[in-house]
Amino acid sequence: MISQKMDDAHPIVAMFPLRSPTLALLAALFLNGCASTPSSRSVEPRAVAPTETLSERPIMRKEESDSDATRSLSEWVSYALANNPRVTAAIANYEAANNEIDQATALPDPRLNFRYFIDEVETRVGPQNFAVGISQPLPWLGKLRLQGDIASEKANAAATRVSTIQNDVIAEVAHAWYELYYFNRALKIMAGNRDLVQNLERVARTLYQTGSSSHADVIRAQVELGKIENDLASLTDREAPLLARLNAALNRSPQAPIKLPEEAPIVDVPLNDQSIVSRVIGNNPELRALSFDVAAAKAARERADKDFFPDFSIGLxxxxxxxxxxxxxxxxxxxxxxxxxSMTLPLQRGKYKAGVRSAEARIAAQRAQRAQHINRLEADTVSAVFRLRDARRQIDLYQTTLLPKANESLAATQRAYSAGSSPFADLIDAQRMLLIFELAEARAIADHNQARTTLEELIGESLAPAPANQGVSQ
Structure with a gap:
């Protein structure tokens, strides 16, 4: 009965007329073991897999449409996450690492052997012509499990690094966006300042014609106007590289149009330094990936110990x-x-000891890399918190004190100059001071948002709720 079932179940067995129930049972167990996949994986990827598969992601640049130019920052972030090649590469690395788990935990392929006796071996029952054999290599207990552990930890690290790349891309888009905000604000401020100096030049020329002012005032106004127009031209030329920087993160052509941002939120973030550092250390995705790398190195060290034990092979x-x-x-x-x-004879003890030492060195290297990353995270966090706090202080200073005073000073100087009680130099100085303060306030708003973006990249999550107030476009 067993022999008949075996003959029907497997073509190789059909070649062999099994006359012994014991051999038939052995063959049944052997072939069943060859056909089944061992469940030796001990660690499944714990990181959340990306929602998209690699085949669903674009790699080539998309064609731009007119509606693309009017997206908001959050819409551009979503666009970048869907189209940026670095994110695509990270997902591809995760998929590759995840598929290596099954490869690492699978049994080696069975071996089919054929022997042809050139000189037939004469036996009592007849000459032996050829021999066919099949065998299954069986690694020492625990080797496949540990190989699965190594591959699983590497897959965990690759999955976590998808989040690292996504955070990096988000920060890249946001930094470029807020730099464009500053550019747009500075362009409007300098254009308004040019109009102001043009008006001052007309006033100086009128007073000169009436004899109430000197020709030097007209010349000075024209020099100041020429300087502002030159600065405005230089600033205008910055638009192309700024757009190219943002478009590169979006996987679009450098000249693709983008509507310049008009405002930037000023988000108040609780700035307890130790609390922020703790959140970064606890949530940073790259640090979690490095922890998986350490775990993979430890599993590799344990796997290296298994090389001192033989592997087996059974067959028919x-x-x-x-x-x-x-x-x-x-x-x-x-x-x-x-x-x-059959079994291997692990006699090359020096080679196996070298493998253990190599695995131990990799553990030390991964631990040191993780420790260095913690040091860098702490330093970057403290620096970002300082820049955030400093920018917020400057915003308050310019908006509540310096800008109102500068506007008041310019208005008073204009009245005094028109009345002939103040020199034109004071009027130019007041105008120049207002320009400096307006540009500095716009720069502080951009810096505040960029520092917050850096902190969010380090933590891996959004920091604050709603904006407390909005930056003025002016």
């Missing part, structure tokens, strides 16, 4: 035997079947 050999030359020989032409067992 079928020997084709011809009819006996002597007549009336019992079992004439009977084809024997042999159970085969």
């Amino acid at each position: 050999d079928y020997i084709a035997t011809g009819d006996a030359r002597s007549p009336d020989v019992k079992d004439s032409g009977k084809d024997p079947i042999a159970a085969v067992f």
Whole structure:
């Protein structure tokens, strides 16, 4: 019964007329073991897999439409996450690492052996013509499990690094966006200042014509106007590289149009330094990825210890035997079947010890890399918190004190100059001071948002709720 079932179940067995129930049972167990996939994986990827598969992601640049130019920052961030090639590469690395788990935990392929006897081996029951055998290598207990652990930890690290790249891309888009905000504000401020100086030049010329002012005032106004127009031209030329920087993060052509941002939120962030640092250390995705790298190195160290133990192989050999030359020989032409067992001899102890030392060195390297990353995270966090706090202080200073005073000073100086009680130099100085303060306030708003973006990149999550107030476009 067993022999009949085996003959029907597997073509290789059909070649061998199994006459022994014991051998038939051994073959059944062996072939069943070859056909099944071992469940040796001990660690599944714990990181959340990306929602998109690699085949669903674009790699080539998309064609821009007119509606693309009017997106908001959040819409551009979503666009970048869907189209940026670095995110695509990170997802591809994760998919590759995840597929390596099954490769690491699978049994080695069975071996099919064929032997042809050039000189037939004469036996009592007949000459042996050829032999066919199949065998299954079996690694030492725990080797496949540890290989699965290594591959799983690497897949965890790759999945977590998808988040690292996504955070980096978000920060890249946001930094470029807020730099464009500053450019747009500065462009409007300098254009308004040019109009102001043009008006001052007309006033100075009128007073000169009436004899109430000197020609030097007109010349000074014209010099100041020329300087502002030159600065405005230089600033205008910055638009192309700024747009190219943002478009590069979006995987768009450098000249693709983008509507310049008009405002930037001023988000108040609780700035307890130790609390922020703790959140960064606890949530930073790259630090989690490095922890998975350490775990993979530890599993590799344990796997290296297993090389000191032998691997085995079990199988069956079928020997084709011809009819006996002597007549009336019992079992004439009977084809024997042999159970085969073999094992490796791990004699190269020096090689295996070197493998252990190499694995231990990798553990030390991964731990040191993780420790260095913590040091860098702490330094970057403290620096970002300082820039955030400093920018917020400057915003308050310019908006509540310096800008109102500068506007008041310019208005008072204009009245005094028109009345002839103040020199034109004071008027130019007041105008120049207002320009400096307006540009500095716009720069502080951009710096505040960029520092907050850096903190959010380090933490891996949004920092604050709603904006407290809005930056004025002016």
